[in-house]
Amino acid sequence: MAASVNRTNPKECAACKELKEKGRGVMICAGCSQMFCNKHYPQHRQLIDKQFDQLIEQHALFQQDLNQTQHKTVSQLIQEIDEWQQEMFDEIMRAVTASKQKLTQTLSKQDEVKRKFTLITNDLRVKQSTHDYDESDVDEWKQQLAELEQQLKNVQTQKLNLNRSINFTKLIDIQVIEKTESISPPLHSPKQPLFIGGTLLNDKQHQIKLNEFCGREKEHWTLIYKGTRDGFAAKDFHRHCDGKGPTMTVIQSHGSGYLFGAHTIIPWSSQNGPKNDSEAFLFTLTNPHRHPITKFTIDDKWKQYAVLHVKTRGPILGSVHHLQ
Known part of the structure; x- marks a missing residue:
């Protein structure tokens, strides 16, 4: 105006x-x-x-x-928690069944020791009353008792350890990603992270380096699957990743927290078989050997097997003898 x-x-x-x-x-x-x-x-x-x-x-x-x-409703998330609860219950029941079987086997060994000891006891009483024994008999009984003593020690060393130190409050991890601005900045803004939604690639240099490896320096990535959030089962991976590509898989080692992973341009699927990917590569960001950030490309003669899609497995990319 x-x-x-x-x-x-x-x-x-x-x-x-x-x-x-x-x-x-x-x-x-x-x-x-x-x-x-x-x-x-x-x-x-x-x-x-x-x-x-x-x-x-x-x-x-x-x-x-x-x-x-709004992609997932509350009812969908609750359903995922219920499924996780059932999976955890099944795992616990399998562990309980295996432990009971092992305990039963241990008690059976103890009963067998008692049975053999009873036979020796009866034999000794008979021989003692008749004085019908010699040096070889005494040596044999000594050997039998020594063997039973060792078997009894092996049974007695069995100890029941029940892990009661599990922190159940951390078994389910719900993360809320808070944005620092009320309105998202324009595309390719220097303030906007290149990897959105994840927590493993907070280092800006790691983000830039991975984009350099891909040949797309201004590419923006959005988190579509996280094991601690979505579940570690193969069906969880395929539910979130099938039909999605290119993708960057980032893995953090347990305990030490080292970062490594792989990149593929082929959309994931549940169709079993190898996939040809000329742009696939593995990478290391942090490692115990203090090697620099490194890209490992697939040897040309193995690129037709660069990625393996398996319905019952998570992401599988390359192997040691496929790398250059």
Whole structure:
């Protein structure tokens, strides 16, 4: 919106003043209350239009983020927790059954020791009453008792250890990723992380290096699967990743926290068999040997086997003899 200037008190054009040019303001911008000449007012208006277009783009990005957060309903998430509960219960029951079987075997060995000892006892009583024994009999009984003593010690060393130190509050990890800005910045903004949603690639240098390995320095990645969040079973991986590609798989080792992984452009699937991927590679970010960040490409003659899709397995990429 613009208004005519009061010609009895002319003022300098704001743009001309900034450019150290001479120009009289003839129109006032209702938004910033600055005056502009006929030349610079359209340029000022174009700048406002450009800012508005950027706002529309930010609005669209926020709508995309909002839709992603609504991808799973509460009932779906609760169903996943229920499935996880059943899986954990099945694992516990398998462990209980195996432990009971082992305990039964141990008690059977103890009963066998008692049975053999009873036979020796009866034999000794008979021989003692009849004095029908010699040195060889005594040596044999000594040997039998020594063997039973050792067998009894082996049985007695069995100890029951029940792990009661499990922190059940940490078995299920629910993470909320908080954005620092109310509206997402434009694409390729230096403030926007290249890997969105994950927690393993917080190091900006790691993000940049992985994009360099891919040959796409400004690529942005969004987390689609996380083991501690979505489950470690093969069906969990395929439920979230089938049909998705290119993907970057990042793995953190237990305890030491070293980071490594793999990249493939082939969308994941549950169709068993090898996949040809000329751009697949493995990488190490941190490792116990203090090697630098390194990319391991697949040997050309093995690229047809670079990626293996298996319905009952998670991500499988390459093997040692396939690397260059």
